[in-house]
Amino acid sequence: MAYGERDRVRAPLVELADRRALERWAPADQDVVDEARRLKERALLDLGMSHSAIASWLYSKCHHQIPTTAVDTAAVLASGDGTCLLLYNPGFFAGIGQAGVRFVLFHEARHIVQRHLFTDPGLRADPVFTLACEVTINHVALARLGGGLPELEGERVGVDPRRVHGLYVKDLEEQGLEPLRYEEWADTDLSVYRELGRMRNPPGTGDAICVHVALDGTGGGVLDQETVDRIGNEVLRSVLLAARRGDRTARRELLDLLGRTGGAAESVDRVWGDLGAHALRGETVRTRRVEWWQRWLVDVLGSKLREGERLAYPKKRGALLAALGHEPMLSRQGPRRVKALVIALDTSGSMPDGVVRWLGELVGRIDGVEAEWVAFDAAVKPFRPGEPLRGGGGTSFAALRRHVEARAEPADAVIVVTDGHAPPIAPADPDRWIWLITPGGDEWPERRDPPMACHRVRPPG
CATH class of the missing domain: 3.40.50.410 (von Willebrand factor, type A domain)
Structure with missing residues (x-):
């Protein structure tokens, strides 16, 4: 999901889920790549230390972090093989500096998680809802990280929530309607979405959007919802456990996200209920199938009962290798004890x-x-x-x-x-x-x- 694209979204030059193609693509001069990598590593450290437990956990699951000019800005993709990729344009990162890189990485982490929460395809495909998410994510980022939107060559990059609110106020006043104050308007994803729907002409999402809206079906990448759901649950579960153990940053961020998405739809409430997140607010919510402690026990017990290793012949893979003319090979699997x-x-x-x-x-x-x-x-x-x-x-x-x-x-x-x-x-x-x-x-x-x-x-x- 690329940050801050403007005007028409261009098709990526290579398949974004193809790591080898991305790594072969000459990204930039080595000095620029080194500087971008340094800024990225420092920003991830800052997020993990004091700003965002969600971003820290999410990027720890992006085992492949690739500098490439195949994207203009930065993107987090859930690829079709069950993994997550962080792609970043070295020139863009070097241009927006340390604070800008931190802002972009925080923004993209929240986008992945909110995409996981709002799983309804119709809602996610609505450009007005996309703009609403951009507004609330940047509103939280500005409040939590301080400063302003990233700037590249003196021009701000990304959706300015107060500018969108100003357009909303002007539109409703021209209709003779009463607009909400900024604090009420930006309260939740759904409050922004609902109020933008009252406008005669909602702002165009092409002004400064995330490219994930256009990636489905364009040949530019694979948005694997199953992977997004799995990783989203893993991230939220890890942050919830940290919050229960006294991590104030994790607790504050999780409560904020819960407040901004809770009650939005039955599917969102079900995710929060299954995780047991409502307990952070002193509420007890009965879930469809299992309580949070049951999920925790299954995960922990699975790690305690992890199988050891033995050599075995993989039949399907062996047949494929033989068909391609390669020698058969053994793989390691757990014992049957x-x-x-x-x-x-x-x-x-x-x-x-x-x-x-x-x-x-x-x-x-x-x-x-x-x-x-x-x-x-x-x-x-x-x-x-x-x-x-x-x-x-x-x-x-x-x-x-x-x-x-x-x-x-x-x-x-x-x-x-x-x-x-x-x-x-x-x-x-x-x-x-x-x-x-x-x-x-x-x-x-x-x-x-x-x-x-x-x-x-x-x-x-």
Whole structure:
């Protein structure tokens, strides 16, 4: 999605999703490329340190950051192979300087995320909605980053939200209608979109738009919505976890984005609800399928049960290589061994039945996992899902640690459901432990050094 194009959008000179073609394209003099790369790296560092957790996480997923004159400004693309690319014109970055590069990268990061949130194709294809997004993104960027719009050779690049508001006010006053003040007008993406729709002649988006509007079907690039959705969810999930752990920048930015997009449409509310972001505002929203802690547990558990490596012959790829006259080759895949999982339930705490039921369903869906269920207080006892939990005596995490570490077969992962109220422990392999803390409990495991995977849970709906 290229920033700040003016007038007619030109077709890219090479296929933007073709990394090799982009890398072969002579971008600029080496001095200009080096300067642009330095500005880009410094801007990304600034964003990650103090300005934008969303931009920092997004660009960490752009493994290919390519200087190229195939775009006039800068673009973030979700390509058809499931990856993201950051493309930037070296001359443009060198021309707008440090503050300008930071502004453009912040702008493009917000565009990717908002494209993910507003998944309705009709809405995304509406040029008035595109202009509304440009307005709100630049409004936030100007407020958060300070300064003004980027300037290239003395001319401002990008949509000026106050200029668009001025055109809106003039249009409505000529109709005898009452316009909104700037602060109310720029409140959300949908407020700007709605108010621009009241104009007889909304400003043309060709004045200074992002090229992503024209890339679909032009041969200039691939906008893979599946990749955008996946990466958008990963970014928002990571920022939400950082916000819950006390990162003020992440919390402030996520609340701002939630306020500017929440209530816009059922699909947007569903994304926020599935992520559990409303909890940052003290609200509890029941989602369609799973709570945020369930998504978190699936992600963390998947990393604990990651397969090792073995050599195997890839049949499809091998047949293709043979057809092309190449020698067959082996690839590395995970072994088929059964994974060992321990699920430990604290009988002294308030144990929501829904959590136990859901854990049983989750384990039943994981192929190749052998689970040991135990209940514990001061001692460890075998447990089967469906049995009542009966507590007695105090809680001892040390007893559980001794049980886990004395197993003949080491556990690949240990899930502990507890209120956390007992003397802390230091397991021999803390990376394998996952702590689910019931409401009102103590999240001490994530405060340990090194911290262990820890999250507060609530009963699934």
